[in-house]
Amino acid sequence: MQQTVDFQNRSHNALGDPQIRKNFRSAMDGLIQKRRQAFPEREALEQLRWKGEKIKANALSKLPALLAQLEENCVKNGIQVHWAETVEEANHIVLDIMNRHDAKQLIKGKSMVSEEMDLNHFLEQHGIECLESDLGEFIIQLINEKPSHIIAPAIHMNRLQVAKLFNEKFPEIPYTDDVDTMTRNARDILRRKFYEAPVGLSGVNFAVAETGTLCLVENEGNGRMCATVPQVHIAVTGIEKVVEKLSDIPTLLRLLTRSATGQPITTYFNMINAPRQSGEKDGPKEVHLVLLDNGRSRIFQDAELISTLRCIRCGACMNNCPVYARIGGHAYGTTIPGPIGSILEPQKSGLDELGDLPTASTLCGACAEVCPVRIPIPKLLNRLRFEKNRTDETGSVKGAGSGREWKEATLWKLWQILHATPPLYRIGVKIITRLRGLMPTQLGPWTSVRKAPRIAKKSLHELAQEEGFDHE
Amino acid sequence: MINNKRVYPDKPTKVYFFGTCLVDLLYPEAGVDGMRLIAREGVKVIYPQNQTCCGQPAWNSGYREQARAVARQQMSCFPNNHPIIVPSGSCAGMMRYHYPELFKGEREETTVQAFAQRIFELTEFLVHVLKINRQDLGKPIKVALHTSCSARREMGVAEEHERLLAQLENVEIAQHMRKEECCGFGGTFAIKHPEISAAMVEEKSDALLQENPERVISGDCGCLMNITGHLKQRESRLRGQHIASFLWERTNATDS
Structure with a gap:
């Protein structure tokens, strides 16, 4: 299979690149350490993980009803809801909104679903400029790369590599490799863009069905800028991000930020309920929510594999994965890398395309041990290895049986x-x-x-x- | 994956021993020493000659039908209701946690669940059921302990490994960097992704060598085969040993 060769080649190159090895190793060691310190009590952590699992499993068990409720409440609040079965549909929904406003610039907060859609590429083909405003995304956009980690997209680069890149791309700014100065410089560039762009786009971490609330977790304030400064805000997300109640959020938020970066809470936590109301001085005049399926409803149908959809995208599984720590995110060649990517992406693209990713694991179990919503990743990797080789026709997984030799x-x-x-x-x-x-x-x-x-x-x-x- | 602490039975009069295929062919002394450790506590050990392999290689490669056929054969070797002791976290995990998954929906489902309850990894059996505590008769030695991922995360017996070594007065345990990290074996992973596996075993060996131990101890022969195979390639003098053999060597009067 071609993709096996590609994966082997990319991991070969990553393994042979001492800079990549060092960047990932030290970054992952740091993140592992921070997470550990954020959960000092084992028993309390286990309780919290149980609770997180229950919340997400509950939401998935009534997914169709909750999505309908979410739509109803969003619409009531004045948020326009759009459904997309495929990434093509989702891209066209965004394009239509842009065209309606005659908008040629889109400023973006971090969104892995927009990566899944390859939105920037699509919009650029239609003459629209997309600018990433998350610092990591901003950095990799300069060199036209994909994120190598879901919460730290430029983690494959170190400080000096970024300094060199900034110096090449912005020769008018004096060279610096001081992190704070580089960040300030990027902020200055981005600040101007926030005022110019007519439309802002963000992802969604949790969508609350009972209130029609879109929750957005971030550290840089760029997410809030994207969602409030432009006249139009578009939120894109996968259908699995819906939860039932507002009271589900504290548990998930606590798990997400601590598992991801070891923070008790992020610098910004946004809860978006509605566009600008009459009498309010700021906020977008229009808010759109794009709900993307792209294979998720197929995963939803399998009683065991459905737990894949519990993922809250914290990245702890990749941070703790001995394979990811050595080859980095780009080697996987998928939007989401690491252990969760190795179960999610082959289900979405089909085992005929990505059927070898489930073999890229020793099944050591480090991922399942840290997963905040207790996704049994090794068990699902094993299941996909079986699906790939099965001979009967009953497999519900896309591309089942395609790998049997x-x-x-x-x-x-x-x-x-x-x-x-x-x-x-x-x-x-x-x-x-x-x-x-x-x-x-x-x-x-x-x-x-x-x-x-x-x-x-x-x-x-x-x-x-x-x-x-x-x-x- | 985390093992909720199980309730252990009283000391039985008889046990079965499932040696595992790697021990059978590459490390038979580990199996013999494991059985000696149990027998010394006054428990009769039965080694059924019809045992072969737990079926894990096929299970982890997605060949469930083949794994099931081999698993069925193993279960037929242990007809009576004695505990079954396995000197490997990985094979014990297969039989205790994955047999019930493998036979889900099959007619033997309930029998298999009961069978799985009888599986004990060797160190947990020594610590919790036999409660062994023998005097260390050996000379002072510094060893490193590599606990397999399945022993640690699936069977939840990393602490039991440490406790057994800590009982030995003259044994110093070297704490190596990232000791919880996988050694890169992963069964067919080492063959399917040899370069990644190589990077993992190289770094694991670096971490071990850095502490300058005289021996690497492990409760799993897959890890031992991987780590010591690499150490030999590097022409290191560091050797590996199964924890059963190490315990026997240290506490058996005629051997030390």
Whole structure:
């Protein structure tokens, strides 16, 4: 499969790049540490995770009803709601709104759904300039790169690399590698754009059905600027972001910020209920909510895989993943990288396209251990490995059965016969132990960095008999 | 994945031992020493000769039908209601937590659930059921402990590994950097993604070597095969040993 080759190539390149290795390792170590300090009591953390899981699972169990309720309440509040089954539809909804206002500039807060839509690219083809206002997104937009992490999009670059980039792109600003000065410079550039852009776009962290409230978590204030300064605000989000009650929010917020960056709360937390009301002096005159499906309702139909949709996009699974920490986000080649990406993206794009991502894990379980909504990621990785190889037609997952290769399937069949037929197994083991001197010293990829293991002189089966640990 | 602390039974008169395929072929002494540790406490150990492999390789590769056939064969080896002791967090986790998943909706579902309850990882059995506490007879030694991810996160027995080593008076445990991190084995992962696996085992070995231990101890032979295979490639003198063999060596009068 081409994508396997691509993934292998990209991880090969990442592994060979000492700068990438160092940037990710130190950033991930820092984030792991911060999260740990944010949850000092194990028992309290477990309680909170249970609660988070319950809230999201509850919302998913009544997803269609909650979405209808969300729409009803948003409309009541004056927010215009749009439904998009595909990214094409979502992109056209945004374009139509832009065109209606004759808008040629869009200022954006951080939104992974807009990345999923490849919105910037789409709008630029239609003559609209998109400007990312989140600092990390702003940095990578300068070099036309994709985010390498869902909450820290430019984490693959260090301070000096950013300083060099700013110096190239903004030669009129004196060189600095001081983080605060660089941030101030970026803010100055962006501030002007906020006044110019007629439309602002943001994501949504939680959408509350009972009140029609859109919650937006951020640290830089750019999200609030996007949602309040331009005349029009468009919020784009996936349908799985809906929760039932306003009282669900404190638990999820507590889990999200602590799991993501170790912060007890972010600098800004926005709750958007309505456009500017008469008599109010600021705020957008129009607020739009675009609800994107793009394969989510298919995931929703599977009783086990549905838990994928609980994700609140904190990034803790990638921070703690030993594979992600070494290859970084770009190697995955998907919008969402890391463990959650390896279960979510193949379900969305199909196992025929991304069926090998679920194999990019040792199933070490570090992701599930930290997930704030207790998504059993290793279990779902295992399930997708099964779906990829299954032979029957009942699989509900897109591309199920597409990865089955007769060579591999035959090997497993032989493996089965050997291990389900004890006399055969014992003879096999006896032969291998007696011929251990003839074992090859090169065992393909295994011996690229290891010596081949040494077969014992006598198997445990034999030794157990000799020591009198018999059959009953 | 986190194991809620289980309630342990009283010391039984008989147990079964499931040696695992890696131990069978590569580390049989670990299996023998595990059985000796149990037998020394006055418990009869039965090693059924019809056992082969728990089925985990196929299960983790998505070949569930094949895994089921092999799992069925294993379960038939342990007909009586004795505890089944497994000297591996990974294989114990397979039998305790994944067998019930593997047989969900199959006619044996309830039998399999009951079977899974009888599975004990070796160190948890030594600590909680046999409550072993033997005198350390060995010379002072500094060792590093690598606890497998399944022992730590699935079986929840990392503390039991540490506790057993801490009982040994002359043993110093070196605390290495990122000790909770995976060594990069992951079964077929090491074959499917050899370069990532290589980067992981290299860094794990660096962290271990940095503490200058005389031995690496682990309760899982997959990790041992991975780490020591790499250490040998690097021509390091650091050797690995299964925790069962280490415990036996330190506490057995005639061996030390």
